[in-house]
Amino acid sequence: MPLPLAPLAPVVARVALRYGAVALVAYVATQVREPARRDQRAEDAxxxxxxxxxxxxxxDQxxxxxxxxxxxxxxxxxxxxxxxxxALGRLRLRRV
Incomplete structure (x- = not known):
């Protein structure tokens, strides 16, 4: 006996909208962002x-x-x- 899908439609629509929004944000973030530059001095360090x-x-540090x-x-x-x-790190505290 087939199950009626009408009661599941709002749940499916809500989940699809939520995951679609997350996928859209991830896609836009990867397309808009320019690639980071590579500093050779930092690589050597x-x-x-x-x-x-x-x-x-x-x-002083x-x-x-x-x-x-x-x-x-x-x-x-x-x-x-x-x-x-x-990992490289520096902590500098100065009185102002």
Whole structure:
């Protein structure tokens, strides 16, 4: 026996409208945004960072770097992925 679809129409319309709006916002955000530029000096600084967490404090600021490099393989000789995560940070406090 077939089920009547008329009672489900408002629910389906509401869900479709909600997901359609989210999809439209995501599409517009990807089309309008211009690609970010790549600063080679920042890339070189991230490549030169040592693995682990390093903090350096000077009289007027505190700098920190963190780097984690890992290789994940499927099996012993299988395909792998290298993960290289680097973060640079600076905290500067001044009295005004």
């Amino acid at each position: 991230m490549d030169e960072a040592d693995e682990g967490i390093r903090l350096r404090r000077e009289p 505190m700098n920190g770097t963190a780097r984690m490099r890992r290789t994940i393989r499927i099996g012993t000789h299988g395909p792998g992925v290298e993960i290289d995560a680097t």
